[in-house]
Amino acid sequence: xxxxxxxxxxxxxxxNNNGKFISGENISDTLGVSRTAVWKYIKNLRKKGYxxxxxxxxxxxxxxxxxxxxxTEVLAGLKTNLIGKEVRVFSSIDxxxxxxxxxxxxxxxxxxxxxxxxQTGGKGRLGRKWYSPPYTGLWFSxxxxxxxxxxRAPFLTIITSLVVKKAINKLGIEVLIKWPNDILIRGKKVCxxxxxxxxxxxxxxxxxxxxxxxxxQDSFPSKIPLATSLKQVCGHNVNRIELLQDILMEFENYxxxxxxxxxxxxxxxxxxxxxxxGKEVDIVAGNEIISGKVVSxxxxxxxxxxxxxxxxxxxxxxxxxx
Ligand code: BTN
Numbered sequence: 001x002x003x004x005x006x007x008x009x010x011x012x013x014x015x016n017n018n019g020k021f022i023s024g025e026n027i028s029d030t031l032g033v034s035r036t037a038v039w040k041y042i043k044n045l046r047k048k049g050y051x052x053x054x055x056x057x058x059x060x061x062x063x064x065x066x067x068x069x070x071x072t073e074v075l076a077g078l079k080t081n082l083i084g085k086e087v088r089v090f091s092s093i094d095x096x097x098x099x100x101x102x103x104x105x106x107x108x109x110x111x112x113x114x115x116x117x118x119q120t121g122g123k124g125r126l127g128r129k130w131y132s133p134p135y136t137g138l139w140f141s142x143x144x145x146x147x148x149x150x151x152r153a154p155f156l157t158i159i160t161s162l163v164v165k166k167a168i169n170k171l172g173i174e175v176l177i178k179w180p181n182d183i184l185i186r187g188k189k190v191c192x193x194x195x196x197x198x199x200x201x202x203x204x205x206x207x208x209x210x211x212x213x214x215x216x217q218d219s220f221p222s223k224i225p226l227a228t229s230l231k232q233v234c235g236h237n238v239n240r241i242e243l244l245q246d247i248l249m250e251f252e253n254y255x256x257x258x259x260x261x262x263x264x265x266x267x268x269x270x271x272x273x274x275x276x277x278g279k280e281v282d283i284v285a286g287n288e289i290i291s292g293k294v295v296s297x298x299x300x301x302x303x304x305x306x307x308x309x310x311x312x313x314x315x316x317x318x319x320x321x322x
Contacts, residue, residue, distance in 0.1 A: 003048065006031060008072045010041050014052065014062035015076040023059035065241070067135065069115055073241045074248075082111040083142065083252040090114070092134065094121035097196055097210040100141035104198070104206050110145035113248065122212065125194055126319065130212050131224055138213040138240055142251065145206050146259065150199045154301035154316050155263065156207050157181040157195050158270045159254040164191050164211065165273055167246040173233055177273045179294075179303055180317055183213075188228035190214050211247070215240050264299065271297045276320070281305070285318035 003011065009031055013022065028038045042052055042060060049066025065073055071087045078084050086109065093099050093116045100114040119139050122130030132139045146156070161181045168175050168183070168190070175191075178184050183191035194210040214220075214229035216237050230238045257266060271277065274297075282291045283305065292307035302314040 003045075003070065003072060006033065006037075007041050007045055007048075010038070010045065011050070011062075011065075011072050012076065014060065017061065019061055019063075021055065021058040021061045026059065067237070067240065069117060069241060069244070074113070074115070074244060078245050078248060080111075080249055080252045083255065084113050084248045085109060085111040087113045087115065090116045092116065092118040092120060095119050095123050095210075096139055096141040097123055097194060097208050100143050100208045100210070101196065104143045104208060108143055110143060110206075112143040113140055114143070115140040115244070123194060123210070124192055124212075125317075130192060130194075131221065131227070132212065133217065136214075136216045136229070138211065138215055138244055138247075140244065141208050141210040142248075143206065143208055144255065146204050146255075148204050148258070150197075150202055150204055151300060152258075152263070153195075153197050153199070153204055153207075154180070155258050155266060156197070156204075156209055157193050158266055158301050159258050160193050160195070160209050160211060160251070162266070162269055162273065163247055163250045163254050164193070164213065166250050167243060168230065170246060171230065171234065171238060171243070173230060176275055177270065179274055179276050179320055185228055185233050188226050190228050190230060190233075213243070215243065263301075267297060267299060267301055270301070276303070276322075279322055282321045283313075283315055283318045284321075285315055 013027055013030055024035050024038050028035045046052060051064040052060050053063050054060050069089050071089050074087050096114045096116050103112060116139050118134035119132035122132035122139060124130040157180060161177045161183060164183055165175050165177060176184050181193040182189050191213045196208040197204055198206040214227060216231045217229040220227045276294050279294050281294055282289055290307060290313055292305040294303060295306050296304040298304055298314060302316055305313045
């Protein structure tokens with residue numbers, strides 16, 4: 001759904017008016033077009049799914065925007081300095097992480113967001129696929145250029161899981177973070193995070209942080225029985241654009257804390273958002289399965305496990321079974 005330049009300007013005017021009426025005259029002055037042209041743009045926007053009320057002598061006001069992700073809607077009301085500086089929206093691509101990587105290699109600046117309405121080759125962790133049907137979820141990647149020490153890499157997913165948790169909590173839904181970075185609701189996965197890092201042994205130059213959130217799916221294929229959507233949990237559609245904006249604003253906040261070196265606070269918050277401490281678990285890391293008790297999360301964000309022989313193991317990543 002493409003909007004032309006004047007339609008984009010008109011949508012911005014309606015958004016900036018915060019749901020109040022604005023007169024046709026006022027709009028025509030601001031856009032520098034005739035009242036008839038304003039009416040034509042309003043009609044076009046309605047055809048594209050915008051609900052705009054018009055009342056004689058009062059003018060127009062924006063009631064509802066279409067449930068389609070567009071750059072105009074993502075940027076309307078997005079109060080960030082870095083994250084979302086550039087927004088790219090695709091109707092269907094293989095993977096937003098792949099596209100973000102390509103853009104990053106081509107010089108895209110830190111803070112660029114790549115969003116797709118559908119992914120045909122959505123990537124999960126450990127080479128898995130990520131189910132990404134059209135118009136129901138949030139499938140997006142954030143490009144950052146953090147210049148953090150390489151051993152701080154886990155913090156990128158730590159902050160991302162905290163950000164998503166916080167944004168979902170704002171909808172009145174409780175979630176748990178499953179180490180290292182799955183977001184679960186009542187044992188089912190609602191969000192997955194896939195970070196891809198471009199680093200030297202010392203420094204993380206660029207990271208692509210891919211976030212997949214199941215938002216408005218009514219059901220899932222039987223091969224992924226342990227998935228859930230926000231809609232399935234709360235019983236109604238969730239506004240994907242508002243959720244995305246909340247995540248981007250919160251991401252900026254947590255990213256700034258990370259850049260300021262607030263590692264200790266971030267790990268503490270992350271620890272408190274999981275229920276893995278003290279549990280007996282099996283961890284698959286590479287070709288190994290290690291069983292033991294989770295005794296702590298280290299200051300660097302590693303999971304600390306003691307096996308039955310009393311040996312200590314540290315993990316940055318892996319697959320955990322409780
Ligand atoms: C996982 O839990 O296995 C991670 C899933 C990550 C999925 C997201 S969707 C947006 C971004 N693009 C991808 O191809 N993957 C991530």
